[in-house]
């Protein structure tokens with residue numbers, strides 16, 4: 001796949017499917033897809049095909065008629081789903097879900113459950129605070145207080161991975177690396193939330 005004139009050729013159905021999958025899953029494009037995207041920018045017929053593909057796949061997936069995974073080849077490790085946890089805020093109400101594709105051990109490690117008592121115990125007004133505590137370590141939690149969204153991961157349990165948080169609001173995405181908080185001895189991300197609708201995923205950094 002190193003031909004220099006590759007940008008002269010139209011995209012294959014496979015490339016369009018894969019681009020569709022990456023866009024709909026908001027995944028970072030791999031190098032070969034960046035090349036494909038470059039072609040698409042200059043070629044209106046490929047761009048149109050891609051647009052149709054996106055709209056169709058989005059509609060079908062929304063209705064539960066297809067699993068987007070059919071767009072990609074299982075053996076292709078660039079499509080590996082590296083999402084661990086997904087958080088959605090709809091009208092200010094947080095929901096947190098662990099990726100169902102994770103194996104049992106990982107799913108346990110990344111399981112966060114709502115814990116209203118936890119906030120109350122810390123003397124905070126739980127009406128103003130939503131908190132999800134990790135099932136393995138209570139020093140790991142996701143909390144929303146006012147417009148501060150905080151994710152803390154206990155280093156004791158999470159030191160073996162490299163993680164980042166991806167925050168989506170108003171169609172924009174921002175990536176936050178987890179930073180070490182020496183005082184709390186945890187990995188931490190703090191996000192100023194502006195809207196009441198947003199999404200945050202925590203994912204494994206892919207090197």
Ligand SMILES: [Zn+2]
Pocket residue numbers: 009010011039043044045046047
């Ligand atoms: Zn083309």
